[in-house]
Amino acid sequence: MPCYSSDKLNELVMEAKKYTAQGKVADYIPALKKENPNDLSIAIFHSDGKCISAGEVEKKITLQSISKVLTLALALMDCGEKRVFEKVGYEPTGDPFNSIVKLELYNPSKPLNPMINAGALAVTSMIKGSSINDRLERIRAFVQRLAGGQQLSYSEEVARSEFETAYLNRALCYFMMEHKIIEENVEELLELYTKQCAIEMNCLDLARIGLVFAMNGEDPFTKEQLIPKDIVRICKTFMVTCGMYNAAGEFAVRIGIPAKSGVSGGIMGVVPNRFGIGIFGPALDEKGNSIAGLKLLEMLSEQYSLSIF
Numbered sequence: 140m141p142c143y144s145s146d147k148l149n150e151l152v153m154e155a156k157k158y159t160a161q162g163k164v165a166d167y168i169p170a171l172k173k174e175n176p177n178d179l180s181i182a183i184f185h186s187d188g189k190c191i192s193a194g195e196v197e198k199k200i201t202l203q204s205i206s207k208v209l210t211l212a213l214a215l216m217d218c219g220e221k222r223v224f225e226k227v228g229y230e231p232t233g234d235p236f237n238s239i240v241k242l243e244l245y246n247p248s249k250p251l252n253p254m255i256n257a258g259a260l261a262v263t264s265m266i267k268g269s270s271i272n273d274r275l276e277r278i279r280a281f282v283q284r285l286a287g288g289q290q291l292s293y294s295e296e297v298a299r300s301e302f303e304t305a306y307l308n309r310a311l312c313y314f315m316m317e318h319k320i321i322e323e324n325v326e327e328l329l330e331l332y333t334k335q336c337a338i339e340m341n342c343l344d345l346a347r348i349g350l351v352f353a354m355n356g357e358d359p360f361t362k363e364q365l366i367p368k369d370i371v372r373i374c375k376t377f378m379v380t381c382g383m384y385n386a387a388g389e390f391a392v393r394i395g396i397p398a399k400s401g402v403s404g405g406i407m408g409v410v411p412n413r414f415g416i417g418i419f420g421p422a423l424d425e426k427g428n429s430i431a432g433l434k435l436l437e438m439l440s441e442q443y444s445l446s447i448f
């Protein structure tokens with residue numbers, strides 16, 4: 140599918156780029172440090188097949204937390220709503236994505252929602268398969284289908300870098316093991332989770348996945364229903380309430396579309412029934428969202444009335 144560079148989008152990217160200087164590339168995963176903080180690119184995929192872009196849209200990024208919404212969809216397809224929400228809640232936390240403090244809030248204990256790390260780890264533990272490799276392959280193949288079918292893989296380097304330093308995620312897992320939310324080997328689960336987070340793609344792929352969510356789970360080109368409509372509705376709701384971590388409220392007011400960010404600087408945006416958006420801008424604000432990516436989305440939302448509210 141061709142994607143055309145747009146002058147108007149280029150102008151907005153240049154304007155938003157000014158904000159990259161106020162952000163910082165994530166460094167708690169050592170391999171992410173290498174990104175250029177000044178990068179900013181965007182692709183917008185329309186349901187009629189048109190795609191417009193600006194910046195270096197071919198550049199690959201790892202999904203990081205954006206993968207959480209994709210594994211949520213797959214876990215719901217694998218296990219059903221009842222079982223998934225026995226293990227994770229529905230509520231936003233208002234805390235950073237890796238926070239541990241509210242894990243004891245529910246009785247019996249469970250993570251508040253599937254978009255924080257604890258919830259996402261619990262969700263990944265529900266992905267079916269005969270081995271870690273088989274489960275990873277199921278996630279990878281599912282993501283690849285959503286992205287339109289071209290070959291996707293994960294970055295071994297980023298996965299290993301996170302695996303070696305994931306002390307907090309290990310702590311979250313052991314806490315959840317104590318409470319029977321996770322019932323598998325923690326090192327194996329972390330291997331699967333860090334590889335899932337390290338799945339690589341470019342902004343075009345990300346926009347293409349966003350489009351499938353925008354079209355309620357249907358691939359607008361093949362007309363195949365890739366995710367059941369009800370499951371897409373659940374995912375989009377979590378994107379609105381928890382997709383931007385503890386900035387989800389302000390994001391809903393200022394931009395107002397379902398979206399999911401990751402610490403690699405990616406943002407996947409979903410404009411219902413219209414288009415999917417993929418953004419990459421690795422300089423992050425203090426909450427871990429792409430600082431220039433947010434500005435860019437804000438300008439787009441304002442100029443083209445994208446808010447769903």
Ligand code: GLN
Pocket residue numbers: 202203204205236237256301308333336400401402403427
């Ligand atoms: N892999 C990252 C982690 O678990 C994802 C976090 C994120 O993108 N916010 O820390």
